[in-house]
Structures are given as C-alpha cells and as structure tokens.
Amino acid sequence: MILTFAGRAPKLHIVGYTGVFAALVMLNIGEGTTEAFVKPYLAAHGGIPAQEPSGFAAFEGVALLALVVGSICLGIAILRARTLPWWIGAALIASCLIGALGLPGAWFLLPDGVFFAALFAVGTIALRGRPEPADATVKHAATAAA
Template identity: 70%
Template sequence: MTVNLKRLAGWALIVGTIVAAAGYLAANLLAPGHGDEVFRYRLWPLFEGIAVGGDVVVALGLPVVLAFAGRAPRLHVIGYCGVFAALLMLNIGEGVVEGFVKPYLAAHGGIPRDEPSGFAVFEGVALLCLAVGAICLGVALLRARMLPRWIGVALPASCLLGALGLPRPWFLLADDVFFAALFAIGVHAVRGRAEAPVPSAAEPAAV
C-alpha cells in the first residue's frame, strides 16, 4: 500500500489547526476572571491540553509547506524553520507551562511574580523565530504563486496582529489568522494530485 505523505501531512494541518483553535477559544472565552485568575478555572488544563495536542499534530504536518516551494527555495526553508521553531517553543513549550504548571502554582500558594531566569530570553528567541519565519514563509509563498495570495499575506499579518497587544479575547485573532493560513495550506495539500513520476532512461517520455 502506497501512502501519500503529502495528503497525510495536509490532513494533519487541517485537523491540528481545528483542534488547537478550538482549545484556545474554549480556554480563553469560557474561563472567568482576568490575569492569573483564569488559571484557577477547573477546565483550563483540559482546554489548554486540547490546544497543545492540536499544536503537536500541526507540527507533524507542517513539513508539507515545503512542497509549495517555488522561486525562492532557500527563503522557503528559512521560513519553515522559523515557524516550526516558534511552534515548538511558544505553542507547545510555553503552552505546557500555561496549561499545567501555572494552574498548579495558582492552587499551591500563587504564581510567582518574577519569571524564571532566562525565560525572557527564551521568549525573545521564540518571538524572533516567529517573526522571521512568518515573514520569510509568506514572501516565499507569494513568490512561488502555487497557493492563493491571501495565505502569503496572512502569515506575516498574524505577527502584526500579535504585536498590537489586543485585549482579551481579541488577542486570539492573531492565532486564528495564523491557523487559518495553515488550514488552507493543508486543504490545498489534500486536494493536490500526486506528482507525476519522472521517466527513467529506459522509458523515454512520449512526444
């Protein structure tokens, strides 16, 4: 049985983005209160865990974006690496802290005001990877002209929305735009046909 990895990765992006977006929306729209109060919501770890699970599935399917490289393959690879690193560091790494560590601390004496040493550097590197990755990947997709132009515009636009510091719950708009672009890439990967095999020397191409 032949497995179409491109379609499989496309389905991973589709399912992962839906699950992750649903988890983030549920956690941030249903949790009462503001600030550290949300971590005391009893269903917060469940919803955040769903979101992190969706992020893991997205990470598994993200390599499919390399199938749409065109005129700027190096820029495409840089963009993919930046987005992948940010997905691991922010959505998955920091998501585990937000979903499980902080609720535990909130129920056992409160969350310390001072962040752990080096955490700000970690976040700074992750945000830099996200900005560079989203911009490079968006430009590469626009130059490749293999996908709708709005996808190439949406990736860097999501970073701009995140930088605006929108209030709750509007700050989720940045993630939703980002996930919408990845969802669309997954749809095109699933709908795309398998590449035609390259004829060998013993089988010359028909004229």
C-alpha cells in the same frame, strides 16, 4: 514534502517553515508543559509566583522572533512562488503586523486566528493535492495511446 509549494523561493520556504516550526515547538510544547506540570505543582505548594521566572522572557523572546521571521519569510515565499493562493502569504505577513498593534481585549487573539487560518489553508491544499497541469495530462495521454 516541505518544498512542495516552494516554486521560485525554496530558501525562503525553508527559513519560513523552520522559523514557524521552531516557534510552535517552543511556545506550544514549552509553555504547554509548564502549564500542565509546573503550574499545578506550584499551585499545590504555595501558589504561583506573581512574576515569571527570569529566563522565561528570554525564552519567549527567542520564540517570538523565530515566529515573526518565519511568518514573514514564509509569506514572502508563498507570494513569490505563486503555487498557493496569494491571500495565504498575505495573511501570514498580516498576522505579524496585526500582532504588533497590541490589540485590546479579545481582539488580542486576532493575529493568532489569522496565522492559524493561513496554516490550515496550506495544510488543506497539501492534503487535497495539486491537480496536474493540463499539458502534463495531454503528454501522459499521448504516451499511453502510443
């Protein structure tokens, strides 16, 4: 299933999906559990410290590196494979570049929106299924008629 859209770039797809998956697990599950369980405990027992724990920055750094490598590899793989619309690959790559700009205020969320819109498009296309190529349909009809 992971290589449904791999086309000409299966290794890049694997690296891309692995990097994106690892980052999403680390950032969403790791930070989510911290915010759901650790921070309320700290708030009830003296308050949340002003500085993050010492290992948290390293944890985030590894996750962000996996996200950047995964997004760029997956974007390039999508562009090379030509099995999905080109703008999805471009959006994955652009999300990293936009994120590196460090946009102020609410614009800070723009790279996340671009990234998740691209992933949503991949999921939508995967759920819809790809139509069979015309020549496969003709061959199937010819064998059924014979």
